Amino acid sequence: MKRRTFTFGATAALAVAGCSSSNRFQTYRGPEVTSVVVNKGARSLYLLHHTEILKGYNVRLGFAPEGHKEYEGDGRTPEGTYVINRRNPNSEFHLSLGISYPNREDVARAAALGKKPGGDIFIHGQPLTYRPKGGDWTAGCIAVKNPEIEKIYAMVRDGTPITLRA
Template identity: 75%
Template structure:
């Protein structure tokens, strides 16, 4: 009887362990990511250690991908050099890391047009509530697959430089 109870308990434990989902928060112990480069034309994001490419990813951009972000609502992804300045573990887009847009020049450019520069530019995963229909669908952010943002979230530290090129 005790053996049967033990066997049933062991099988239940194994079955429940198989149902457990893995954490979206990964550990990374490799070389530091010293910079990020986004090539908008190629739709590629590179994580670099010095000049060595550690990882690269295909990305989606703002729904109007050509040109520098000028003001809130233009659908463009910024160009220039910024910093990773925050992270959101409860993002509407799975996980996200924030980019320090707008800078002083971005604010001045938008103000000269009588507009807000916008903000909340992130590298993020996929939406939790819908499936995008095309590659460039964000409001100006950089989108990757959920498995990829898990890696990026683990590898990139706040303060890391990010350069976004045309």
């Protein structure tokens, strides 16, 4: 009897684990995402096919979200037009898409202040090691929920322009 109970319990546990597992790497076969727009003031990110909004998401920004990023450690999210230039499937934040910050102007602006411009600005999911308690919390990135970054990661290709607006 104990053996039958153990076998049933083990089978049930495996079945539940199989049902709850999520494939982080989704497939997208819809219209091409031709641009990404982030409206910092509204805390929103839009994936566009030309002028048509394909998807919209609520976002969290750098812990000091007002204004353009000026230097490393200022907690601001950049403003301007960049491109998605890399992807990290092994991110500390579930998945992440890199943004081409800093550009030449960003480097010059930081240098004029005697500072480094910083870098490693991403659209990413939630951290793997801790849970933020709401509000803006990143060091300058754009954060979304994990199921959302899975969709964004599948839809957005490297080279896609991203515009970050105040």
